Amino acid sequence: MPSFPSLFGSDDSDLFDGYDEFVSDHVPRPGEFLEPHDLLTGADHVAFHRLTRDCFEDRKVYDMTFNYNLARLNLDTRHTSAGYRYAVERDDADDAVEADDIDRVLRAEFTPTTPFCPQTHTLTIGSFRAWNGLSERHEYDLIRVRAAPMHHQSEAINEQLADLEQTYLETGDVTADPEGDTEIGSNPMERSMKNEGPSRGSPDAPF
Numbered sequence: 001m002p003s004f005p006s007l008f009g010s011d012d013s014d015l016f017d018g019y020d021e022f023v024s025d026h027v028p029r030p031g032e033f034l035e036p037h038d039l040l041t042g043a044d045h046v047a048f049h050r051l052t053r054d055c056f057e058d059r060k061v062y063d064m065t066f067n068y069n070l071a072r073l074n075l076d077t078r079h080t081s082a083g084y085r086y087a088v089e090r091d092d093a094d095d096a097v098e099a100d101d102i103d104r105v106l107r108a109e110f111t112p113t114t115p116f117c118p119q120t121h122t123l124t125i126g127s128f129r130a131w132n133g134l135s136e137r138h139e140y141d142l143i144r145v146r147a148a149p150m151h152h153q154s155e156a157i158n159e160q161l162a163d164l165e166q167t168y169l170e171t172g173d174v175t176a177d178p179e180g181d182t183e184i185g186s187n188p189m190e191r192s193m194k195n196e197g198p199s200r201g202s203p204d205a206p207f
Contacts, residue, residue: 014077015076015077015078016072016075016076016077017074017075017077018075019046019049019050019053019075020046020050021046021075022041022042022043022045022046024041025080026074026075026077026080027045027074027080027083027085028081028082028083028084028085028109028111028148029081029085029111030085030087030109031085031109031111031148031149031150032149033107033109033146033148034085034086034087034107034109036090036093037087037088037089037090037093037107038087038088038089038090039085039086039087040085040086040087040088045085045086048086048106048138049071049074049084049086051137051138052071052084052131053069053071053072054137055130055131055134055137056069056070056071056127056130057069058130058134059126059129059130059133059134061123061126061127061130063119063123064119065113065119070123070126070127071083071084073113079113081111082111082112082113083110083111084108084109084110084111084127085108085109085111086106086107086108086109087106087107087109088104088105088106088107089105089106089107089144097142097144097169099169101141102141102142102169103141104139104140104141105140105141105142105143105144106138106140106142106143106144107143107144107146108127108131108143108144108145108146109145109146109147109148110123110124110127110145110146110147110148111148111150112147112148112150112151115150115151115152116151116152117151120147120151120153120154120157121147121153121157121160124145124146124147124157124161125145125160125161125164125178127145128143128144128145128161128164128165128168128174129174129175131143131145132168132174133174133175142165142168142169144161144165145161145165146158146161147161160178161178163178164176164178
């Protein structure tokens, strides 16, 4: 009987690394958002990425091109430079978060499969909402998210992520829509989906 791919990458197709593996050649290179900070590697990366899988599953953060949990992109050997990398924010950084109730911050940088990926805007915002909306599951007071600069709209996307982050710090609300949200969209289909509102997943889905 033929095997069927597992949502969590446990199939025997050899197309995916395991969630218990850190394969340095199969993860994105850290970009400028992470470089000055304490990059997660090895077992530290693996532990947080396993938690990411569970958070994304609960909040339905899915890559709709490949029809799988976004965390699985890191393990897809067909796209070895795509996915998330993480770093613990250094307190002495010029752009570190300064807030009395924020002690431990993680940075997450998303590298899409192509510079024109139409989902990068939606996926990074969904990731921010999943991680920070389920903050009781991890040790960080804030998880900051940015798109890698290789994406053609990274500057505009990252401005909105920064706005969303600031709103969350001020209100504790991860559901607020970033200003100018409807202005970013790579194609008419994505803009149409925004106008129609949520149409899939559970009521807890972030987008």
